[in-house]
Structure formats: structure tokens, C-alpha cells
Amino acid sequence: MGRPAAAAALLCQLGLSAAIQWLGLAESGAAWSEARQCRLVPGQLPLCRRHLELMPSVVRAARLAQAACQLAFADMRWNCSSVRRAPSLGPDLLRGTRESAFVYALAAAAVTHSIAQACSSGELPLCSCASVPSEVPGPDFRWGGCGDNLRYGLQLGAAFADSPVKSSKQGTQALRAVNLHNNAVGRQVLSDSLDTKCKCHGVSGSCSVKTCWKGLPNLDEIASDLKSKYLAAIRVTHRLIGPRKQLVPKEMDVRPVKETDLVYLTHSPDYCTPNLHLGSLGTQDRQCNKTSAGSDSCNLMCCGRGYNTYTEEVVERCHCKYHWCCYVVCKKCRRKVERYVCK
Structure with a gap:
């Protein structure tokens, strides 16, 4: 592919970058008191205007996602330093690479995580603690406390992460499908991590009775789980199977794609030497x-x-x-x- 064609292809993908441009809010000092500040998230502009109260949670999610990504990849050649450049993103996060699969999944999980915990901490006016779990409590504990509202987090987190991808007219169908799939994987990993947390009660800390609720772990744990999926990610193609196009493995001897697999379209460089066209910063120093x-x-x-x-x-x-x-x-x-x- 010549330079003009390559440049055109990259510009075509820039429309989809809006889906994770909001990671640049980690450095934002906006007070989010007026709807006009929503111009900072052009990909999520309508949702931001309708739910301005969410934006402090989104800023927190951006900071946590950047930190969790860099911690997870601190020992790798690609060390996620490129997320610090958001909203300006490089080819490593624009071309459907294995690395972009991880960042999309982590970003989707982070915004859901942040909203769910903002509900339980009383920061958001339209939600509160999660409903009492339907499972019967054990003889030594009772349901109480204030659980993280994962249901509300998933509802608005999915809208925030997915809307720019769904509404974009740029980029290929394959890239849109891959990004949406990886967003869903991030939310699924987060949902699977919801666990029972308890507080003891009793004389002199005897823990004769426990009050328990459902809570989420910190985002670093989610990033660690997603890194395992990154290492096992499947290269796919977007092909017509029956009445609709689906993501299927590029290599014929690979098992079918599951809903819990991270997927990518393009092989990554080795990240050994600097190459701006490939999004490689190199490992010198x-x-x-x-x-x-x-x-x-x-x-x-x-x-x-x-x-x-x-x-x-x-x-x-x-x-x-x-x-x-x-x-x-x-x-x-x-x-x-x-x-x-x-x-």
C-alpha cells in the first residue's frame, strides 16, 4: 500500500477513535457544570448532554484506565504509554491491533466500573445501591451494606462506550464489529468479577454475624484478567456466514471465537524500534x-x-x-x- 492510500486508510479509522478519545480526560480539569463542556467528548456528545452528572465518574475512569493499562504492561515492549497521548491516538490503537483490543476492553470496563461505584458511594442522583441479591444468605451472614450498582453501570457504561462506534460512518465494518466485540468482553470480565464482600459484627470482633454485599474489585484486577485474554487473543476476519457477517478466525485451524475472547484484525509490530507509521515507540532507554x-x-x-x-x-x-x-x-x-x- 502506497503512502497516499495508507494515509487515507488511517484517516478513515480516525472516526472510530472517538470511542476511546475520552481516555484523554485523565488530564481534564473541567468542572462539568455546563453542557458546553461536552465538546471534550465529541463521540459521546448527546449522552454527555443528557447525563452531565456522569462526567466526573468518566474522568475518574479515564485516570484509572490509563494507570491500570500501564501497570499491566510495564514489563512488555508495548507498555501502553500511548494512552497518555489521548485524545491523539497512534496507529497501535487505530488499526484493530491486539493492543487496541485490550484498550477498548479495559476502557469499556473502566467506565462501567466507575459509574457502578459512583452509585454506591452516593455521587449520582439517579441511582443508589444495588438491589439486594436474590440468592439466599447463609446462616452466618445477612445481606446489607451498599453494593456496587453494576446494573446501572452496565446500562450507561455500554451506551457511553458503544455509541461512538455504532454511530460512526467511518472505518470498516470489520473494525466496528471488532471494537464492539472487545467492549463487550471488557464488560463481561467486569460482571464476572462481582463478588461477595463482608463486614464482621460481634463482641470483641468475634464475627458472629456478617453483613455482606456484592462489590467489584479494583480496576487493576480487571486489567490483569484482560491481559491474559490479550495474550490469547484471536486474529479474525469479518465474513458473511449465513444471513449476516460474523467475526471468524483468520486461520482455519483455530477454534471458533467465543464471546469472552479478545479479537484483533491486524498483526502488531514487534515494538523494538521507533516507527510512527506503525505506532511503535521502540524500547531504547x-x-x-x-x-x-x-x-x-x-x-x-x-x-x-x-x-x-x-x-x-x-x-x-x-x-x-x-x-x-x-x-x-x-x-x-x-x-x-x-x-x-x-x-
């Missing part, structure tokens, strides 16, 4: 682990180029003592550590 055999090892992270070693002095708390009652006093210790950085 990245820190590596000399003793690791995993993806953060100096051999893999540095792509065989070798690494430089330098010594750094760090200051740590040490010799800590507990004093009755009730504080801890520590000294400060200095020690030298070796760091390894890719050439």
Missing part, C-alpha cells in the same frame, strides 16, 4: 531486568541490542520501630542499586 527470563528480561526487552548498566543511590525507610501508642519511627537508609537500560 527502557529499563530491563537482567535476572528475569520473562518479557521484561534484558534480552527480550532490548531486542538483542544489549543494555547499559548504571548505579543509582536510593533512599529507603529502615530500622522501623513501633512505639506504644500508636506510631512508627523509621530511619532513612541509603543503598546503591544497579539499573539496566536498553541500548
